[in-house]
Amino acid sequence: VISLHDIRNTVGNIPVEWYKDFPHIGYNLDGKKIYKPIRNKDELDDFLDKMENPEYWRTVHDKQTGSDIVLSDDQVELVNRLQRGQFGDVNFNEYEPMVEFFSSDVMIHPITNRPADKRSFIPSLTEKEKVSKLVHAIKMGWLKPRRVEDDGRGRYYDLWASEDSSILARHRMHLPAPKIPLPGHHESYNPPPEYLFTDEERALWEQQDPGDRKLPFVPRKYSSLRQVPAFSHFIHERFERCLDLYLCPRQRKMRVNVNPEDLIPQLPKPKDLQPFPTTQSLVYRGHSGLVRSISVSPSGQWLASGSDDGSVRFWEVCSSRCMKMVQVGGAVKSVAWNPNPSVCLLAVALDSVVLILSPSLADKQVILSSERLLSAQQEGEEPAEGNGSVVWSEAEGEELNQGVRLKIQHPKAVHQVVWHAKGDYLASVMPDNTSHLQVYIHQLSRRRSQNPFSRNKGLVQCVSFHPIRPYFFVATQRSIRIYNLVKQEMTKKLQANSKWISSMAVHPGGDHVICGSYDCKLSWFDLDLSTKPYKMLRHHKKAVRGVAYHRLYPLFASASDDGSVIVCHGTVYNDLLQNPLIVPVKVLRGHVMTHDLGVLDVTFHPTQPWVFSSGADATIRLFT
C-alpha cells in the first residue's frame, strides 16, 4: 500500500547506514523528519510472516523509507519482464520494420552535407614512406612473398616414376647396413620354460659385463598379454641402431663357408701302406729303472738295453727272455750295437766312460772276429796318445768275466755313443756349453781318439754318421751341421726351426734326416731341397724323445713323453723331382707315464717291420 501523502526522502543517494543511530531516516519535501516505522519484528516474526503471509513474496523492503511495500500486479509484471530482458513497456514493439538510411539508392537528401577534406585529395606522406620502405625491402630481396604451406597432402609423388637402370659407381660400392637380427624364442613374452634363466644363469648374467652377455636382456615369462610391461630400453635400442648406422665403419666380411671335411687332406689309406707295426706283442720286463736306451743287434736276434738301475740287459727278441745281464755300476745313458754283422760288440755309455762289451751271443766265428778286432791294437805298437784326456784301458777281473773288454775314459760325462756303419769307428758326445771338447771319434782297431772340432759351436745334442758317405751329422740345440770328414769342412747347416733338438736319425739312403725336438715337433729334412725342414710334424702332445728310421721299409717312428709312439710312412723316391710322401699310419700306445716321462727311446728291428720302444716305466715293448 503506497501512502497517499508524499513521503519522498530528500537526503539523496547516501548510504542508509548513516541514519542507523537516528530515529528518523531523512527529511521529506517539507523538511520534516521522516521517522522510521516502528519495527519490532525479529527473525522469528519475519519467519512467521514468511510462512503465513500470502503476500510475503511480493513484499519489498524500501531502505530509503524503511517501510515494507507490497507490489501490485502491474509492478510484479514489470519486474518479470525486466528480468527476462524485455522492454518494460508491454506495448513496445522491438521488431519495427527498419528504415534503410544507408542504402544503395541515392536519395535526394544527403545525410550529412559536409564538404570533403583536403587530405582526401592529396596522397598520404606516411603511407608513401611505409610503401617505399616495403618496396625497397622487396627490391633488396629482404622481403619475400609469403610462402605457401604445403600441408603434406600433395607433398608425395611417384619418385621412382622414371627408374634409370644406370647404377652409379657409388651404388656399386655401397654397402647396405645389415638388418637387425630377428628375435628368437628367448625374446617371447611367454617362452618355453627351457629358455628362461635358472638362478645360476641369472647370477652369471648379472655378473657379466654388458658387452660380454650373450643376451642383452633377461628372458621373462608373463602369464597373459595384459601383464607385459613396456620395455624400458626400447628407445635406447633404437638410438643405438641410429648410432650404428651413421658411426660404424662398414666392411664386407667374407665368411668362410668351408666344409670341415674338405679341409682334411686326402692321404693314401694306411691299409694300402702296410706293413707297419700295429699291435703290442711283447713286453720285456726286468729293469728296475728308466730304460734310457735300446739297441738291436744287426742280425735282429738280440736286443740290448741300458737302464738307470746300472745294468745292461740282453734280450732275445722273439721270446722276450733276458739272456744276460751286465752290472756296469752306473746309470747307462746310451747303448749301441756294432752295425757290422761280422762282429758282435756293444758300446755302452755311462758316466764318463764308454765300455765296449762283447756279449758273446753269436757264432763262434763272429765272437772270434770281434776278439780279433779288439786285440788288433795290442799286437801293433802302443797307442799314440794323441790327446791325453782320453784313456783307453783293458778291462780286468770280474768285469772281464762279464764281457767288458775295453774302457774308454773320457774327461766328462758321456751322453751318447754312435757307431759308424763299418763298425770300426765310434763317436761319443759329451755335451758341454763351454768347451770345444764335446765330440770324440774313436777308432777301435787302432785304439785312437780324436776331437774333430777345434771350436765350440753350441751345445751338442747328438751326433750320427752318414750310412754311406764320409759325412758326420752334429745336432746342436737349434741346428744340425753336416761335416765332410774327408775334406774336414762343414758342408751344410740345417735350421730345425725348433727350440731344442732332442734326437736325430738319418735315412738309410742318406739324403733325409729327421730330428725330434723338445717342443713337440718332428722335422723332416730333405737334404736335396733346402736347409729348412721339408715338413714339420706336430703329432705329439709332449716333447719328442727319440726318432728312428727303418733300415729297409719306408717307415719312421717318433717316441714322445705323452706315452705314444707314432709310426709314419715316409716313402722316399729315387726320382729327384718327387718329394717324399709322409703319412702317419699308426699311433702305438702301451707305455705307462711315470714321473711325467713316457717313451724314452725307439728303434726299429733291422729286418722286420717291428718297432721297439723303451719307457720310463722300466719296460721295453715290441710292436709288430
Next chain:
Amino acid sequence: MGGLQKKKFERGSATNYITRNRARKKLQLSLPDFRRLCILKGIYPHEPKHKKKVNKGSTAPRTFYLLKDIRFLLHEPIVGKFREYKIFVRKLKKAYGKTEWSAVERLRENKPTYKLDHIIKERYPTFIDALRDIDDALCMCFLFSTFARTGKCHVQTIQLCKRLTVEWMNYVITSRSLRKVFLSIKGIYYQAEVMGQLITWVVPYQFSHDHPVDVDYRVMATFTELYTTLLGFVNFRLYNSLNLVYPPKLDSNAESEPKEESEDDYAMNSESYLEKLSALSASLARVVSSAEEEEAQLDHFPTEGIRSAQMEAREKELKQQEAQKKLFEGLKFYLNREVPRESLAFIIRCFGGQVSWDKSVCIGSTYEMTDETITHHIIDRPSVDKQYINRYYIQPQWVYDCVNAKVLLPVEDYFLGVTLPPHLSPFVEEKEGDYVPPEKLKIMALQRGEKTGNEQEEEEEEEEEEEEEEEQEEEEEDDNGDEEDDEEEVAEEKNLKKMEEQRSQGKVIFKVTPGKLKVENKARLEQEEKAEEKRLAIMMMKKKEKYLYDKIMFGKKRKVREANKLAAKRKAHDDAEKAKKKKARK
C-alpha cells in the same frame, strides 16, 4: 741422383682418407650440421686397412671418412640450406633482441626449409632399394608415433609419423601381405612380404615412454626426418601399385561403414578422418573400383626333371600363402577393451577377418558386442560375467599363434583362464642339429595335418619325442668319440694291465680263465678304422687349416652342447611338472 726425395704420406692410402675434423673443416660445417649431413646422405666412416699409414704415423684413435665421400658432399644443395638456416637463426635472435615483432613474424614465415626428395632418389635409385631399407624407417616412425605430443620433438613430426604408419598399415591390410607376428618382451614384431622383400618392424607396447636422458634426440629426429620422407614416397608408390587413392580415403560404399553417429564426439572433421583411418576397420577407396582382384596364377611351363620339382615346390608354397591370406575369412571377432586393439585389429583385418570393439574404446567399431554372429571374442581377463554361448572366448595369443602356424589352431588351449602354451618366435628356422622345442614339433605336426585328439595321444607323442631325444643324444654321444664302443676293450686292457703290474711286482699268479669268444662286429670295426684314419689325416693337416678346422669343430660342438643343455633343461622341467601332477592327484 734422381729427382726429389719422396715425401711420406703424400701418396697411397694416406691420400684416400680424411679425418672427421678435417672433413668438417673442408665442408665448413659445425659438428652437429656435419652429423646431420652424414645421416641424411648415408655417409659412414671407413676403417683403413693400415691405420698408421693413413694416420700419418700416429696411432691416435681417429675416425676416417673416404675422401671421395666428402668430395661428394661438397656439391650437396642441402649444405647451402644449412647455412641459410644458421643465418635465419641469427636474424631471428636479432629481431627478438630489438623487439621488432613484425620482423620476427616475417622471418618466421620465411623460415628456410629443405626437401629431401633428391636425396631419397639418390640413395635409393630404384624402388626395391628403398623397400629393402624400409625396416629401420618403419621401426622409427612407429616409435615416434607413440610419443606423447609434448616435449621431446615437434608435434608435426609425431603427427606425420602417425599418419604414415597408419597409411602403411592400411596398405598391408589391403594387400594382405603380413606374414609373421611375434609378441616379444620388447614389443610386437611384424613381418610383411612386400614386392618380394621381407620387411620386419617392431612396435612398442602402448605405454607412455619414460624418456632416457642419455639419448640424443637430435640424432633421432634427423633420422626421422629422412625416414618420414622415404616412407611417404614408398607409401605413395605402394598405394599406386594397388590402384588405391593416395592420400588414403575410406571406401564410401563398403558394407562395413563406421557409424555416423560417433562422429559427433570428435571436434574436427580432418582429425576424425585420420582417427577413422587408424581404426583400421574400413577398407580403402580405389581409383578404379574393381570388384574382384584377379589373382596371379602361376603359369605352368612344361619343364622336366629338377626344375619341375622346384616349380611344384613353388606352386605349393604359393598355394599355402594364398590359404594363409584367407586364414580368418568368415570369422567375426570382437575385442574386449583390455586387449591391444590396434595390433589385433591390424592382424585380423590382414587375414580377412571382421573385427569390432566397444564404441567407447575407439572410433570405427562396426558391430556391437551383442551381435549374435560373432564367432570369437578376444578377452584377456581371468573371467567374464556374461558369456554368449555361441562364441569362443579366447585369449589374444591365439590370433598370433594362428598367424604363425598358418592354420587355425585348436581353441581349447587358449580359453579363458587356461594356462597358455608357450609363444614361439616364428623367425627361428631350425637347422639340422638345432634344438627344436616340443611345442614347435606339435605345431609342425598340425601343419602337416596330423591331429592330436585327446590327451593320451599327446602323452604318447611326448613319450615318442622323448625317445627321439634320447636317440639323438645317443647319436651325439657317438659323434663325440666312440667312447662307449670302446668300453669293453678298455675293461680288457685294464685287466691286462693289472696282470702286468702283478707280474712286475713279482707276484706271478698263473691262472687260466675260461676265454670268451670275441664276436667281431664287422661294421663297428670298419667304423673304428675309418675314425682312426680320419684322426691320422687330421694329424697331417697344415697348421693354418688345422686352426680353421678346430675352430669350426669347436663351434659345432658348442652348438650341440647348447642344444643338449636346452633339451636337458626342458626334460628337468617336464619331470618336475609331472611329479607335481602326480602329487596333486594323490
